[in-house]
Amino acid sequence: MSRFVRASKYRHVYGSAAKRDGCYDNIRVSANAWDTNMVKLNPLFLSVNWNASGGGAFAVIPLSTVGKLPDNYPLYRGHTGPVLDTDFNPFNDYVIASGAEDGKVMIWAIPEVYEEDLEEVAPVSKLSGHGRKVGQVLFHPVADNVLASASTDLTIKLWDIEKGIERQQITGHTEIIQSLAWNYNGSLLATTCRDKKLRVFDVRSNKIVQEGPGHQGVKGSRVVWLGETDRLATTGFSRMSDRQLNLWDTTDLSKPIKTEFLDTSSGVLMPFYDADTKMLYLAGKGDGNIRYYEYENDELFPLSEFKSGDPQRGMGFLPKRGVNVADCEIARAYKVGTTLIEPISFTVPRKSDAFQSDIFPPTIGDEPALTADEWFGGKNANPKLIDLEAGFSVKEKKEFVPSAPVEEQQAKSPTTTMHEKDVIYIFQKKVGVF
Numbered sequence: 001m002s003r004f005v006r007a008s009k010y011r012h013v014y015g016s017a018a019k020r021d022g023c024y025d026n027i028r029v030s031a032n033a034w035d036t037n038m039v040k041l042n043p044l045f046l047s048v049n050w051n052a053s054g055g056g057a058f059a060v061i062p063l064s065t066v067g068k069l070p071d072n073y074p075l076y077r078g079h080t081g082p083v084l085d086t087d088f089n090p091f092n093d094y095v096i097a098s099g100a101e102d103g104k105v106m107i108w109a110i111p112e113v114y115e116e117d118l119e120e121v122a123p124v125s126k127l128s129g130h131g132r133k134v135g136q137v138l139f140h141p142v143a144d145n146v147l148a149s150a151s152t153d154l155t156i157k158l159w160d161i162e163k164g165i166e167r168q169q170i171t172g173h174t175e176i177i178q179s180l181a182w183n184y185n186g187s188l189l190a191t192t193c194r195d196k197k198l199r200v201f202d203v204r205s206n207k208i209v210q211e212g213p214g215h216q217g218v219k220g221s222r223v224v225w226l227g228e229t230d231r232l233a234t235t236g237f238s239r240m241s242d243r244q245l246n247l248w249d250t251t252d253l254s255k256p257i258k259t260e261f262l263d264t265s266s267g268v269l270m271p272f273y274d275a276d277t278k279m280l281y282l283a284g285k286g287d288g289n290i291r292y293y294e295y296e297n298d299e300l301f302p303l304s305e306f307k308s309g310d311p312q313r314g315m316g317f318l319p320k321r322g323v324n325v326a327d328c329e330i331a332r333a334y335k336v337g338t339t340l341i342e343p344i345s346f347t348v349p350r351k352s353d354a355f356q357s358d359i360f361p362p363t364i365g366d367e368p369a370l371t372a373d374e375w376f377g378g379k380n381a382n383p384k385l386i387d388l389e390a391g392f393s394v395k396e397k398k399e400f401v402p403s404a405p406v407e408e409q410q411a412k413s414p415t416t417t418m419h420e421k422d423v424i425y426i427f428q429k430k431v432g433v434f
Helices: 372-375 420-430
Strands: 014-017 039-041 045-050 056-062 083-088 095-100 103-110 126-128 134-139 146-151 154-162 165-168 177-182 189-192 197-202 205-211 221-223 232-236 243-251 257-265 270-273 277-286 290-296 298-304 312-317 327-337 339-346
Touching: 014 298, 039 083, 039 312, 039 327, 045 298, 056 083, 095 134, 095 146, 095 339, 103 134, 103 146, 134 177, 134 270, 146 177, 146 372, 154 372, 165 372, 189 232, 197 232, 221 270, 232 270, 257 298, 270 327, 277 327
Parallel strands: 083 134, 177 221
Antiparallel strands: 014 339, 039 045, 045 056, 083 095, 095 103, 103 126, 134 146, 146 154, 154 165, 177 189, 189 197, 197 205, 221 232, 232 243, 243 257, 270 277, 277 290, 290 298, 312 327, 327 339
């Protein structure tokens, strides 16, 4: 056994939870069984799937509004089924997308001041095209107004939300899609699927670049891209229901580079990767702890873990441009409990008050590098970076005005109800269409 300890700037990173008055209380978190993170973040707001009657709803809460929320907190209503996932536009902090069981994707503009009755505010755009429920929505990391949505109709659709049109449909999955992850420049999309396969797509040409066997357990699997590298990390379960962490080379998915068995807990592991610090965070549903690792030379080195006695139902991480660099906060997680959302800060202990450029390299900013038309035309670019030393300031609200009419883009068979689509889908599955 070596007497030497591996040198790392992040060996002593520690997590600290906010006090009760710094949390978001009286949250009615959705009780839907769909596997989702429940919460999404940007530097101004958090969104959480809400347990509401009479259709689907979610709440958008300003990060400054800590404490106990009122019972009649304004919700974003519009879906006729439970909301399953939301995502903020990375280039406009006042725009959010939602996907729900009603098979629709909706785009919403967030007001600056919560004075109006949000129940009367309609989404600025409704995108109809999926035949079954929409389980994931994910904005493109580089191109403006490009959104991916995954559905249980086994397709992924790419939308230009400004024009309100579907630009591409991605096929090739044989079972329900469990998670999505863009690569650093958004040219490739990795997916995990209930058919226990890991796939990497060239989405603009609808081609599977690589495909291989993923985790062989029956429970949920997740994937995350490791920054600018061609490596993936996945979490899932073995045949014996042990929780696993796998590291993959995207040029060869025939077998993982590394496999680590973690424990025998039953909760799905949610992975989050910080490309600036090369740290991977793992939060298990039903767990109270958050493990974190450092990625280096095709190895994931365990650093430590944040421990808590309160189990988490979901988790979201703040974009790096929103962290407090003065306190050497390298990441901030938002942990979803039964009625509480709790911020958890991960900090590197430093004595100096000066800006620590070694742990805060230039990070991804809020300006797109490409337009939607440029990206769909085949152009690639890396994200635009910002320097955090000067401090990040939120820009004035940028109005989102879609050029398409607000009316829904109708699916090919607008007269077919969701129930009829389910019957058709089950029949096709039985006769071997899928």
